[in-house]
Amino acid sequence: MIPDSCLHIRGLSDDRIRSFLSLAVSIKRDPEKYSQTLKGKTVLQFFVENSTRTRMSFEAATRKLGGTSVVFAAATSSLQKGESLLDTIQTLCQYGIDGIVMRHSSGGSPEFVAGAVSVPVINAGDGQHEHPTQALLDAFTLLEHWKLEGAPKNSLNGKTVAIVGDILHSRVARSNVHLLARLGARVILCAPQTLLPSDLSLFPAVEIEHRLDSAIPQADAIMALRIQFERQDDSLIPSKREYRHFWGLTPERMAIMKNDAVVLHPGPMNRGLEIDPEVADSSRSLILKQVENGVWVRAAILAMLVGGVKP
Amino acid sequence: MIDPAQNLDAERDVLIEGSQIRAIDRPGALATLASQASRVIDARGKILVPGLIDVHVHLREPGLEYKETIASGTRAAVLGGFTSVACMANTAPVNDSDEVTRFILEKACEAAQARVFPVGAVTLGLKGQALAEIGLMVEAGARAISDDGMPVMNSRLMRRAMEYARTFDIPLISHAEDLNLSRGAPMNEGAVSSLLGYRGNPAASEEIMVAREIALARLTRARVHIAHLSTKEGIAQVKRAKEEGIVVTAEVTPHHLLLNDEFVLKGRHSCVHHQMRSDYKMAPPLRTPADQEALLQALESGVIDLVASDHAPHGCVDKETEFEMAANGILGLQTTVPLLLDLVARGGLSLKRMIESLTTAPAKLLKLDELKIGKLLPGYEADLILIDLGREWTLTPDALASKSKNSPFLGRAFKGKVILTMMGGVIKQEETA
Numbered sequence: 006m007i008p009d010s011c012l013h014i015r016g017l018s019d020d021r022i023r024s025f026l027s028l029a030v031s032i033k034r035d036p037e038k039y040s041q042t043l044k045g046k047t048v049l050q051f052f053v054e055n056s057t058r059t060r061m062s063f064e065a066a067t068r069k070l071g072g073t074s075v076v077f078a079a080a081t082s083s084l085q086k087g088e089s090l091l092d093t094i095q096t097l098c099q100y101g102i103d104g105i106v107m108r109h110s111s112g113g114s115p116e117f118v119a120g121a122v123s124v125p126v127i128n129a130g131d132g133q134h135e136h137p138t139q140a141l142l143d144a145f146t147l148l149e150h151w152k153l154e155g156a157p158k159n160s161l162n163g164k165t166v167a168i169v170g171d172i173l174h175s176r177v178a179r180s181n182v183h184l185l186a187r188l189g190a191r192v193i194l195c196a197p198q199t200l201l202p203s204d205l206s207l208f209p210a211v212e213i214e215h216r217l218d219s220a221i222p223q224a225d226a227i228m229a230l231r232i233q234f235e236r237q238d239d240s241l242i243p244s245k246r247e248y249r250h251f252w253g254l255t256p257e258r259m260a261i262m263k264n265d266a267v268v269l270h271p272g273p274m275n276r277g278l279e280i281d282p283e284v285a286d287s288s289r290s291l292i293l294k295q296v297e298n299g300v301w302v303r304a305a306i307l308a309m310l311v312g313g314v315k316p
Numbered sequence: 317m318i319d320p321a322q323n324l325d326a327e328r329d330v331l332i333e334g335s336q337i338r339a340i341d342r343p344g345a346l347a348t349l350a351s352q353a354s355r356v357i358d359a360r361g362k363i364l365v366p367g368l369i370d371v372h373v374h375l376r377e378p379g380l381e382y383k384e385t386i387a388s389g390t391r392a393a394v395l396g397g398f399t400s401v402a403c404m405a406n407t408a409p410v411n412d413s414d415e416v417t418r419f420i421l422e423k424a425c426e427a428a429q430a431r432v433f434p435v436g437a438v439t440l441g442l443k444g445q446a447l448a449e450i451g452l453m454v455e456a457g458a459r460a461i462s463d464d465g466m467p468v469m470n471s472r473l474m475r476r477a478m479e480y481a482r483t484f485d486i487p488l489i490s491h492a493e494d495l496n497l498s499r500g501a502p503m504n505e506g507a508v509s510s511l512l513g514y515r516g517n518p519a520a521s522e523e524i525m526v527a528r529e530i531a532l533a534r535l536t537r538a539r540v541h542i543a544h545l546s547t548k549e550g551i552a553q554v555k556r557a558k559e560e561g562i563v564v565t566a567e568v569t570p571h572h573l574l575l576n577d578e579f580v581l582k583g584r585h586s587c588v589h590h591q592m593r594s595d596y597k598m599a600p601p602l603r604t605p606a607d608q609e610a611l612l613q614a615l616e617s618g619v620i621d622l623v624a625s626d627h628a629p630h631g632c633v634d635k636e637t638e639f640e641m642a643a644n645g646i647l648g649l650q651t652t653v654p655l656l657l658d659l660v661a662r663g664g665l666s667l668k669r670m671i672e673s674l675t676t677a678p679a680k681l682l683k684l685d686e687l688k689i690g691k692l693l694p695g696y697e698a699d700l701i702l703i704d705l706g707r708e709w710t711l712t713p714d715a716l717a718s719k720s721k722n723s724p725f726l727g728r729a730f731k732g733k734v735i736l737t738m739m740g741g742v743i744k745q746e747e748t749a
Contacts, residue, residue: 015511091636111638112513113593132640133513179513202510203518 009310010119010126013135014183019158022141022187024316029145029298029305030154036069039304042312043072046103051094051118052129053079054110058272058296059129059139063106066303070312075102094118104311107131112176125310127303133174139271140180142302144188146295147226150267159189167193167220169252170230170279173200173241177271178230182208195220196252199241217252221261228269229254229280245278256283267291317364319692320672321679330364332698335741339694357736359702365671366692367399367699367739369678371460372489372543372567372624373649375401375432378419379408384629384719386420389649390429391717392627394744396650397674397734399430399699400689401627402682404464405437412437412448414456421457429744431689431699433459433682435489438477442466447477454484459682462489464543465599465644469495471528478538487539487565487681492525492550493517493600502640504577504601512581514640517601519547526550530557533564541681542566544626546600548610555619565681567624568611570655571646575724576608577601594635594642595724598628612664615673622677623670625652629720647723650716653703655725657732702736709733 011017017025032039048067052060060076067074077097079085084093094105105126107115112132119126130136144161153160166185172178172194185192186209194201195214205211214220221227232248242248249255254268268280268289276282285292308314317328317340329346331339331353339346350356370393376384386403393401403420405411411420417434424432436453440446442463450461461481467490468474481488498517503509505516526542530553533540545551545566557564579596596602614620628645635642652674659665679690688696710729713721735747 089633089636090638109638111640113639117593117638131513135513176513179511203505203516204507204510207507207511 008123008125010115011137011306011310012116012119012126012128014137014140014180014187015135017137019187022184024309025141025302025305026145026148028308028314028316029302032304032308033298033301039070039308039314041071042308042314043067043070046072046311047101048072048074048307048311049097049102049105050074050076051097051105051107052077053084053090053114054108054130055080056108056129058299059108062296062299063129063303065300066307069300069304070308072307072311075100090114090118091121094122098122098124104307127306127310130176132176133179134176135180136176137180138299138303138306139177140184141306142295142299143181143228143269143271144184145302146269146291146298147267149298150291150294161185161188161190164225165191165193165223166226166228167195167214167224168228168230169195169217169220169254171200171232172196172230173202174233175230181228182211186210193220193223197242217258218261221258222263224266225263226267226269227254227262230271231273232275232279249278253278254280254284256281259284259287259289262289269295271295317692318668318671319366319675320668321366321676321691322693324692325668328364330692330700332738332741335698337692337694337696337698340692362735363703363705364692365701365703366675366690367701367737368397368653368674369400369682369684369690370398370625370627370649370652371402371541371622371678371681373401373403373627374406374629374645375403375420376629377407377423378416382719383631383634386423386432387427387429388717388719389627389629390424390427390432392647392649393430394737394739395717395734397653397701397703397737398649399701399737399739400433400684401430401649402433402435402460404435404462406442406464406466410437410441411435411453411458412440412442414449414452417453417456417458430739433457435459436461438463438468438488439473444468444470444473447473447480450480451484454486458486460487460489460541462491462543464489464491467491467493467495467525471532474528475532475536478532478536478540482536482538485539485683487541489541489543490525490529491543491599492522492529494521494524497521497524501601502597502642503580504603506577506604508577508581519549519603519607522547522600523549523553526553530554530562530564533557533562534560537563540564544569544572544600544624545611545620546572546603546607548607551610551614551619555614558619565621565677566619567622568615568620569624569626570648570652571598571724572600572602573608573612573615573659574655575602576605577603578605579724592635593639594637595646595722597639597642597644598626598646599644612659616665616669618669621673622681623652623656623673624678625649629718630722631720635722645722647716647718647720649718651711651723651725653734654711654730654732657705658730661731698738698741700738701734703732704735705732707731707733707735
């Protein structure tokens with residue numbers, strides 16, 4: 006039997022999404038109740054691509070549920086000696102693990118691994134494809150802020166979320182587009198055309214606004230994305246200066262936001278580029294909430310998939 | 317008997333003597349001679365056609381024998397009905413010298429399966445910097461030149477290569493891809509690549525280079541052949557060039573006719589089962605359903621001259637890996653005929669065009685007529701095959717003679733099969749019912 010995994014948002018049922026989000030609410034309210042959920046279980050934190058916050062977040066979530074983490078860091082592994090991904094994961098599986106949290110720089114790799122192992126695989130970000138747990142924690146944070154916990158069906162009807170920045174290279178954006186649309190939100194993607202995917206026809210309906218100044222006044226939440234310099238081998242934007250001028254979340258732009266609009270960022274931030282400190286540290290910012298909630302959402306996913314907790 | 321070169325589709329008896337066809341006549345007319353024959357093959361109800369010719373295969377030898385050898389690749393060829401194959405130069409070492417060309421021909425001779433016509437490199441080491449010793453390779457037996465998957469980006473050098481190829485009257489086969497546009501892209505650019513977050517190889521990458529090759533063919537009057545055409549606009553350009561009288565020909569692969577980029581989405585990830593996502597990874601990439609439809613129409617109408625398999629064996633180590641890292645290409649020699657017969661059965665392709673695209677058209681490209689290959693006529697080499705249109709079978713890994721098993725068509729049920737292959741008067745494979 007193929008174990009239940011969390012590989013991408015588009016593959017999750019509405020029920021499953023609601024279960025993850027409502028269990029996250031329960032765990033956050035009463036963490037003690039779940040402190041033994043992963044007792045005796047080992048989670049492989051398989052980070053083939055570097056990560057700080059996602060890895061720490063999953064490790065913290067595993068710990069809060071009473072589980073043990075085995076951490077794999079690509080930089081010091083035999084992958085550097087040319088060992089294949091398949092050989093690596095099949096070897097690691099012999100150490101007795103109950104679940105795999107996996108990040109990889111190439112899209113589709115968690116699905117590839119899930120096909121080769123007999124334990125659940127949780128995608129912690131694959132290439133430019135998806136980052137499902139980030140989208141779930143973003144949704145959790147918005148639902149919590151708007152007091153819509155538990156994610157009733159179409160709970161984001163009437164809300165507009167603008168995602169701003171490097172959509173093309175962003176797995177966070179891809180997962181969020183799928184999830185926000187499922188929850189009923191109106192989604193605006195805002196970026197220069199060079200940072201947008203060329204064909205969005207297989208995504209849920211989204212609107213494109215090339216200019217941030219047009220997008221901002223419509224949005225109840227603005228999600229800024231990091232400009233990914235490590236992926237910028239093309240000439241996608243002329244300069245940081247020009248990018249900030251047109252797409253930076255500056256104090257001037259904060260002034261044209263809706264009164265109660267909030268700001269999110271998946272981190273790590275390039276302060277002064279896609280987001281200014283005055284915005285990131287303002288009362289509108291939910292950025293640190295996102296980090297905190299990430300642990301609860303990931304704990305919920307681990308509890309269900311690895312711990313066998315029923316919704 | 318179907319031989320499009322003679323516009324023949326009729327019942328015929330064939331007498332073979334030694335390595336050649338001695339006589340062809342109406343049913344029964346050769347009865348007296350038949351009584352003295354060492355063997356009579358009753359082919360009633362089957363289709364007899366010239367041995368098939370594939371102008372685009374990768375045999376991997378020398379250097380990459382874990383993927384394929386000339387012996388295993390030519391065995392796959394005869395099992396698939398091909399009695400002649402032209403092998404690309406991307407071996408290790410590259411076939412950019414008469415020594416390597418001769419080595420390939422010696423190995424093919426030892427294997428004694430299908431005829432092998434080496435394709436020489438255009439540039440030394442496929443590096444796109446300096447011309448390979450094209451004339452010496454032609455003298456050693458090369459019948460075309462191509463840098464295939466390492467296309468020559470420098471237009472000035474490509475012009476010189478075309479002019480030089482004209483000197484020896486050989487075609488220059490172009491894998492039309494602007495590498496700057498396609499860099500880092502494991503699949504077609506479109507809705508699926510956007511969804512999956514992969515870099516896309518845009519159709520424009522092919523269109524630009526097809527346009528360049530046509531412009532250079534106009535300039536140099538060389539014989540240019542566009543390999544594995546994959547885009548609608550590429551087809552339109554070839555059509556316009558032909559109307560203008562430029563000597564340009566084009567090929568299409570069975571997989572570009574049968575598949576499209578939506579299969580990348582469907583491809584499974586399991587390493588245990590067949591049909592991994594990477595089995596749908598090739599260069600040029602599988603394009604859109606609209607391109608797929610246009611390719612079939614262009615093949616039927618003759619804008620696309622011929623079908624080539626682009627047989628590209630790769631080992632598990634090359635394919636069972638991250639999609640972006642996986643090698644390009646799939647097997648083709650044993651699946652070409654059944655896949656095209658699928659298209660014939662569905663009504664998109666006539667049997668005559670199918671046979672023509674695998675015999676007459678590739679023979680013309682490689683000028684095999686001067687070697688008496690490619691037609692069913694007295695005095696020609698006895699290269700011929702029998703196809704049983706009714707034979708139902710399923711493709712299994714064991715049935716593949718290739719050393720590699722990278723085919724997305726494993727497990728597929730087919731109707732129609734090559735049941736006998738004769739090369740130079742010798743039966744190389746024969747299946748009983």
